[in-house]
Amino acid sequence: MKQKALSILMLTAIVLSACGNLGGGQPAIVRIGWASGPDSLNIGVAWLASAYTISELTYSSMYEFNLDGTLTLDLGTEEKMSDDGLTYTYKIREGVKFHDGQPLTAKDVAFTYNLIMAHEDFPTLHSYVDHFVSVEAPDDTTVVLTLDQQVPNIASKLVFLYILPEHIWKDHSEGEAAAAFENLDMIGSGPFKILEYKPNEFIRLGANKDYYGSVPKVDEVIFQVFSSPDVLIQALKTGQVDMINSVPNTSVESLKSTENVKVVTGSPLSPDLEDIVFNMVDPTNCPTAEGGLCTGHPALRDKQVRLAMAYATDKQKIIDIVKLGLATSGIALIPSGTGEWFNTDVKDFAYDPAKGNQLLDEAGYKDADGDGIRDMPDGSRPLTFRLNWPSSDSEAPRIAELLSEMWKQLGISLEMQAVESDALTAKCCPTLDYDIMIWGWVADPDPNTLLIIPTTEQIPTGYNETGYSNPRYDELYAQQGAEMDKSKRIQMVWEMQQIIHDDVPYIIPYYPLNVQAYRTDRFTGWLDGETKLALEDPSSLTVIEPVK
Amino acid sequence: MSRWLFIRNKASRSLFTVIFVIVLNFFLFRVLPGDPARQGIRDPRLTQEAIDAIRVRFGLDKPVINCFQTINPLRFGNCDVNPLDTQFFIYVKNLLRGDLGTSFYYNRPVSEILGERLWNTVLLIGGGQILSIIVGVGFGVLAAWKARTPIDYGTLITGLVAWSLPTFWLGIILLFWGSNNGFPIGGKATPGMSSYPIFTQLMDIGWHLILPTLTYTIVFMGEYMLIMRSSLLDVLSEDYILTAKAKGLSTFQILKDHALKNGMLPLVTIIAINLGFTVGGVIQIESVFSWPGLGGALYEAVSRRDFPILQGGFLLIAISVILANFIADLMYSYLDPRVQTE
Numbered sequence: 001m002k003q004k005a006l007s008i009l010m011l012t013a014i015v016l017s018a019c020g021n022l023g024g025g026q027p028a029i030v031r032i033g034w035a036s037g038p039d040s041l042n043i044g045v046a047w048l049a050s051a052y053t054i055s056e057l058t059y060s061s062m063y064e065f066n067l068d069g070t071l072t073l074d075l076g077t078e079e080k081m082s083d084d085g086l087t088y089t090y091k092i093r094e095g096v097k098f099h100d101g102q103p104l105t106a107k108d109v110a111f112t113y114n115l116i117m118a119h120e121d122f123p124t125l126h127s128y129v130d131h132f133v134s135v136e137a138p139d140d141t142t143v144v145l146t147l148d149q150q151v152p153n154i155a156s157k158l159v160f161l162y163i164l165p166e167h168i169w170k171d172h173s174e175g176e177a178a179a180a181f182e183n184l185d186m187i188g189s190g191p192f193k194i195l196e197y198k199p200n201e202f203i204r205l206g207a208n209k210d211y212y213g214s215v216p217k218v219d220e221v222i223f224q225v226f227s228s229p230d231v232l233i234q235a236l237k238t239g240q241v242d243m244i245n246s247v248p249n250t251s252v253e254s255l256k257s258t259e260n261v262k263v264v265t266g267s268p269l270s271p272d273l274e275d276i277v278f279n280m281v282d283p284t285n286c287p288t289a290e291g292g293l294c295t296g297h298p299a300l301r302d303k304q305v306r307l308a309m310a311y312a313t314d315k316q317k318i319i320d321i322v323k324l325g326l327a328t329s330g331i332a333l334i335p336s337g338t339g340e341w342f343n344t345d346v347k348d349f350a351y352d353p354a355k356g357n358q359l360l361d362e363a364g365y366k367d368a369d370g371d372g373i374r375d376m377p378d379g380s381r382p383l384t385f386r387l388n389w390p391s392s393d394s395e396a397p398r399i400a401e402l403l404s405e406m407w408k409q410l411g412i413s414l415e416m417q418a419v420e421s422d423a424l425t426a427k428c429c430p431t432l433d434y435d436i437m438i439w440g441w442v443a444d445p446d447p448n449t450l451l452i453i454p455t456t457e458q459i460p461t462g463y464n465e466t467g468y469s470n471p472r473y474d475e476l477y478a479q480q481g482a483e484m485d486k487s488k489r490i491q492m493v494w495e496m497q498q499i500i501h502d503d504v505p506y507i508i509p510y511y512p513l514n515v516q517a518y519r520t521d522r523f524t525g526w527l528d529g530e531t532k533l534a535l536e537d538p539s540s541l542t543v544i545e546p547v548k
Numbered sequence: 549m550s551r552w553l554f555i556r557n558k559a560s561r562s563l564f565t566v567i568f569v570i571v572l573n574f575f576l577f578r579v580l581p582g583d584p585a586r587q588g589i590r591d592p593r594l595t596q597e598a599i600d601a602i603r604v605r606f607g608l609d610k611p612v613i614n615c616f617q618t619i620n621p622l623r624f625g626n627c628d629v630n631p632l633d634t635q636f637f638i639y640v641k642n643l644l645r646g647d648l649g650t651s652f653y654y655n656r657p658v659s660e661i662l663g664e665r666l667w668n669t670v671l672l673i674g675g676g677q678i679l680s681i682i683v684g685v686g687f688g689v690l691a692a693w694k695a696r697t698p699i700d701y702g703t704l705i706t707g708l709v710a711w712s713l714p715t716f717w718l719g720i721i722l723l724f725w726g727s728n729n730g731f732p733i734g735g736k737a738t739p740g741m742s743s744y745p746i747f748t749q750l751m752d753i754g755w756h757l758i759l760p761t762l763t764y765t766i767v768f769m770g771e772y773m774l775i776m777r778s779s780l781l782d783v784l785s786e787d788y789i790l791t792a793k794a795k796g797l798s799t800f801q802i803l804k805d806h807a808l809k810n811g812m813l814p815l816v817t818i819i820a821i822n823l824g825f826t827v828g829g830v831i832q833i834e835s836v837f838s839w840p841g842l843g844g845a846l847y848e849a850v851s852r853r854d855f856p857i858l859q860g861g862f863l864l865i866a867i868s869v870i871l872a873n874f875i876a877d878l879m880y881s882y883l884d885p886r887v888q889t890e
Binding site: 029031039040042045047119120121122123124126127128176179180182196198199200201202204220222224225226227228230231234235238240241291392420421422423425426427429439441444449450452453458461463 | 580581582583586587588589590591592593594595596597598601602604605621650653654655656661720723724727728732733734735736737739740742834835836837838840844845851853
């Protein structure tokens with residue numbers, strides 16, 4: 001009890017000195033716990049999702065995300081596309097101010113887009129301006145964007161191009177200065193502004209009272225880093241944070257039974273997937289110039305073998321054991337969370353190990369030496385495959401164990417090994433020195449970024465980790481990248497998913513659900529009932545208010 | 549040989565070791581497979597042009613050293629290249645100017661990042677070491693003094709248990725108990741403290757330091773207790789102690805004037821080594837308590853192949869260990885007249 005007295009003493013001291021400074025009126029401060037903060041406040045060089053979370057709160061862009069998956073104009077008030085689809089004219093809001101009081105005009109928009117176009121070394125942002133030729137601001141509220149080819153769904157690219165203030169960035173726009181700029185003040189035009197930033201510790205955001213959209217009802221939002229997931233849960237339980245944006249599945253039950261805490265699940269804002277990857281590269285496609293070794297087991301090049309393994313994979317069991325039920329069964333590389341892009345017509349292979357065995361028998365893979373493991377039809381090699389995964393993936397070891405059991409029923413044996421993730425990349429892509437891997441991808445709202453993966457041209461770059469090569473798929477990819485009619489484009493994307501599903505270069509066990517939790521006794525109004533769940537998004541943070 | 553010569557010899561040996569570490573550091577991390585320009589991330593948005601541009605920004609497009617383009621994979625390059633324009637010599641040149649480079653990941657100067665994190669770690673270890681020395685030595689002496697009594701056995705068991713407790717586990721136990729009783733759940737300071745007076749800020753940091761320091765103290769006091777006790781028992785069994793007893797000196801006087809000085813010697817070595825190594829090694833405590841220290845920074849830097857942080861961080865650790873050993877050698881030469889300065 002001495003500790004309680006001591007803590008009361010300390011808290012009193014702190015509160016007393018606080019009152020002395022603030023002079024009345026306790027501010028409404030939301031505290032959010034997460035596992036890792038942004039890597040940089042310079043959105044040009046930042047990689048991590050947490051950097052984008054902060055940017056969504058401090059910057060505006062032409063469009064914004066809605067929780068039903070659509071995009072609507074945010075900074076823009078009007079979009080006009082020319083008949084040939086190569087010129088877009090935008091009108092933007094008037095009277096918008098940056099956090100430092102300076103006005104935001106179309107010139108800042110043009111400056112931002114041109115800055116990103118000029119910087120090939122902006123790792124993620126530069127890919128969004130791929131077909132941009134020129135951006136101009138003929139007056140303070142008009143932006144004219146010219147492209148070199150038709151780009152479907154341009155909103156999905158503009159949403160990530162956060163508008164930077166020219167008067168601050170113009171001194172940091174040439175060459176390496178842009179990447180070197182730390183941007184610690186992160187002056188933007190969003191609903192929140194930076195108050196204090198301690199890398200790897202916390203970031204404090206204050207409400208922007210001059211915001212042109214819905215002004216936040218809370219005064220501050222603090223994102224605090226906690227290095228261990230158990231600590232995050234404990235922080236929520238003891239009330240030291242009000243919301244955590246990623247709950248480990250193992251803690252869901254214990255949190256559900258905690259008073260004043262609500263656990264919610266939903267589709268992630270950026271959906272992701274876990275995949276089982278087969279090395280099926282044809283020797284004629286082996287990228288030897290880029291260091292390709294192509295040591296994959298020859299049996300995996302046979303579609304019958306992969307199909308048999310797909311029939312022997314019990315996806316529901318994997319979801320129940322590994323994700324504790326908090327995932328949806330996978331089909332192809334486009335997660336179900338992408339909404340209308342996801343092909344709901346594909347009939348997945350049922351769990352049928354007998355059928356798997358039948359397929360292998362018919363294809364001639366018999367157990368030549370009687371050791372319980374099938375061999376190649378010519379008896380040269382047993383069906384023993386190497387199975388690797390990145391050591392940073394906490395779910396992969398359990399998936400690997402389950403796969404080993406399930407595929408043993410087919411007479412297939414696995415040599416399992418976790419490999420450090422960068423070392424695994426060096427081994428697989430484009431070296432292709434593996435048999436089977438367990439890994440995953442994160443999707444953008446527009447499927448274009450993930451659809452490129454199984455294309456033939458990505459074999460030498462290493463993104464095509466399977467070595468899959470299908471001219472029809474490559475053709476469809478090029479077509480959908482330029483198809484302006486949305487329903488036609490959806491049809492193409494659906495066909496691409498059917499092809500990938502049927503050819504089995506991957507087995508996709510699941511698309512994880514997003515699991516978040518918040519305290520019900522602190523703030524109310526969290527948007528937890530929408531299609532997508534993202535309580536750290538401005539959509540929630542601008543509308544929540546303290547519980548009375 | 550005078551003491552001065554002794555110091556000079558030790559110093560030059562230490563300097564040589566540091567130079568060796570600098571060279572080893574550079575090549576060691578470049579042997580790791582993987583591409584630092586990707587920082588361990590696979591993202592289809594990242595084009596080959598972008599990777600090449602990033603590589604130029606990091607200075608990785610230059611040959612590693614004359615005649616070798618890269619170490620892993622071993623690729624021979626141009627032997628005619630200006631040796632001063634290779635990664636290795638640029639690294640050495642900057643190091644001599646005190647410039648540890650810029651982190652690939654954070655895009656900030658390495659000296660800034662490591663400086664902050666090192667200071668946080670020192671804060672954590674400093675308090676912990678002092679407390680664990682006081683408690684550990686105190687109880688160790690007590691145990692040896694009252695050898696073969698319940699006090700001795702009790703202390704021995706406590707020391708063994710404390711030393712064998714897994715740091716991570718102990719940290720979590722203390723954290724969970726503490727957070728249910730008013731202690732903060734982690735971090736170095738409560739966010740938002742910067743607008744408060746300095747005294748309140750320091751109190752707040754101190755408040756956050758209590759549990760991690762307690763964890764550190766419990767574990768290390770165990771070690772010091774055991775070593776002090778066994779070293780002192782050794783000394784107390786020497787003949788000259790018997791002589792002192794025969795002369796009629798009290799146990800307290802014997803300890804104070806004869807035994808402690810000799811018994812302290814192994815402890816001085818251990819403390820010096822601990823101080824040197826734990827600069828980079830308290831990652832377990834930092835991880836449990838979300839304490840932004842040096843251990844965490846280095847661990848993350850490895851998976852991202854952030855060479856500048858790794859080079860700078862390991863150099864820091866090497867210098868700490870070498871410096872600590874140097875100081876230990878010096879102290880030894882003062883404490884123990886048997887140490888030959890001839």
